[in-house]
Amino acid sequence: MTGVGIDDISIYTPEYYYSLHDLVIAHGIDPNKYLVGIGQERMAVPPPDEDVVSMAANAVAPLLTRQLRDTVSTVIFATESGIDQSKSAGLFVHGLLGLNPHCRVVEFKQACYSATAGIQLAADLVRQRPMEKVLVIASDIARYERGSEGECTQGAGAVAMVISANPRLLELHPVSGLYSVDVMDFWRPNHRSTACVDGKLSIDVYLRSLAEAWADYRRKGGLPLGAVDKLCFHQPFTRMAKKAFAALSEAAGSEAAHLDESCYADSQIYGRAIGNTYSASLYIGLCSLLDRCGEDLGGRTIGLFSYGSGAVGEFFTATVKPQYRRHLRAEAHRAMLDSRRRLDGRTYAAWFYDAPSQAEDRVFPQESRGRFRLAAIEGQRRIYAAAS
Numbered sequence: 001m002t003g004v005g006i007d008d009i010s011i012y013t014p015e016y017y018y019s020l021h022d023l024v025i026a027h028g029i030d031p032n033k034y035l036v037g038i039g040q041e042r043m044a045v046p047p048p049d050e051d052v053v054s055m056a057a058n059a060v061a062p063l064l065t066r067q068l069r070d071t072v073s074t075v076i077f078a079t080e081s082g083i084d085q086s087k088s089a090g091l092f093v094h095g096l097l098g099l100n101p102h103c104r105v106v107e108f109k110q111a112c113y114s115a116t117a118g119i120q121l122a123a124d125l126v127r128q129r130p131m132e133k134v135l136v137i138a139s140d141i142a143r144y145e146r147g148s149e150g151e152c153t154q155g156a157g158a159v160a161m162v163i164s165a166n167p168r169l170l171e172l173h174p175v176s177g178l179y180s181v182d183v184m185d186f187w188r189p190n191h192r193s194t195a196c197v198d199g200k201l202s203i204d205v206y207l208r209s210l211a212e213a214w215a216d217y218r219r220k221g222g223l224p225l226g227a228v229d230k231l232c233f234h235q236p237f238t239r240m241a242k243k244a245f246a247a248l249s250e251a252a253g254s255e256a257a258h259l260d261e262s263c264y265a266d267s268q269i270y271g272r273a274i275g276n277t278y279s280a281s282l283y284i285g286l287c288s289l290l291d292r293c294g295e296d297l298g299g300r301t302i303g304l305f306s307y308g309s310g311a312v313g314e315f316f317t318a319t320v321k322p323q324y325r326r327h328l329r330a331e332a333h334r335a336m337l338d339s340r341r342r343l344d345g346r347t348y349a350a351w352f353y354d355a356p357s358q359a360e361d362r363v364f365p366q367e368s369r370g371r372f373r374l375a376a377i378e379g380q381r382r383i384y385a386a387a388s
């Protein structure tokens with residue numbers, strides 16, 4: 001075995017977006033606050049017939065070979081906007097995609113961090129049993145109170161990754177730095193569909209977690225920042241990466257001298273157009289970096305920082321495989337983003353905020369373009385449909 005890591009990656013985001021140019025008009029503020037100060041241009045908006053399950057199934061579908069369907073040993077579904085308090089969202093995906101019955105399926109939650117726990121546990125499973133492949137999925141809808149400071153950072157999307165031995169894209173290094181602390185910076189009680197947030201505190205805890213996780217990574221023998229070529233941060237909004245880069249540079253001192261803002265710029269392209277995707281955000285950023293970076297990243301080292309409010313932070317590193325470009329889905333991702341439709345303010349509000357309660361039975365008219373969609377709720381059961 002020559003290492004374990006990400007063998008394949010695919011992202012999905014809804015067909016519809018709301019422009020932040022329209023949101024600044026609605027909020028009556030200077031456009032540069034959202035476009036420059038927050039660093040966002042569009043937010044992906046799911047139509048009523050899309051949820052974290054259908055987005056996840058749509059992210060997984062392109063990478064599902066017959067061999068993967070038959071051999072996947074574990075499915076880890078990371079989300080903080082799940083649809084059931086008991087059943088794992090992964091089981092709906094398992095059924096929709098016809099995965100083999102002899103695998104374990106579980107849902108992970110720790111705000112925006114949980115996909116990283118999924119990746120690290122998946123990597124350890126594969127290190128123990130190198131023939132196994134693990135599917136790690138992250139899918140979220142970021143929703144704040146209407147008119148709140150968080151509204152401009154909303155978004156929706158999913159990412160699916162295959163973790164295997166001899167990966168074709170990225171080999172994960174075994175060292176990672178951790179930091180956990182019990183704090184109320186962002187949370188969502190069970191009865192709420194929108195998040196509660198102490199915005200300024202959340203930024204402070206994010207940056208403290210980065211400095212602490214970085215120190216832990218170095219204490220455990222991790223690489224100096226001088227050996228890292230690119231950086232990819234959890235991005236609730238792209239301006240956060242600028243703050244994170246400044247904090248990491250300060251923590252790493254002279255080791256950061258060779259790096260400037262270009263080392264994370266390509267990781268921001270997808271997030272700026274999609275918005276926050278919570279658990280998926282870091283990995284959509286990673287996909288953006290791999291897909292869109294003009295340089296050949298083969299053999300280069302990427303540093304990744306994962307953050308989930310509440311709070312857990314993890315800093316880890318990975319090496320890009322030499323032939324990685326042959327295995328990317330960059331064109332499909334570009335086509336998906338380029339073909340989206342702009343929503344007017346009325347439809348955005350109706351879909352994001354005024355949708356009827358999902359506690360009642362209803363049939364959803366088809367609005368989504370994905371291969372899988374939420375078709376109805378019947379007797380408290382969610383019924384998904386595959387496009388014919």
Ligand code: CAA
Pocket residue numbers: 030031032033034036037038112149150151152153186197198199200202203206234235236237240276278307308309
């Ligand atoms: N032109 C250019 N820049 C402008 C501007 C203008 N006209 N007007 C304001 N700005 C700048 C401000 O100077 C500020 O820049 P700095 O941060 O560099 O100082 C930036 O725009 C934002 O302005 P405010 O601080 O006034 O913004 P705000 O208070 O209205 O809200 C926020 C910002 C707190 C991040 C809010 O959007 C929020 O609560 N978001 C949700 C929480 C969040 O994303 N937290 C991030 C860390 S937690 C995390 O990462 C987990 C997660 O995914 C949620």
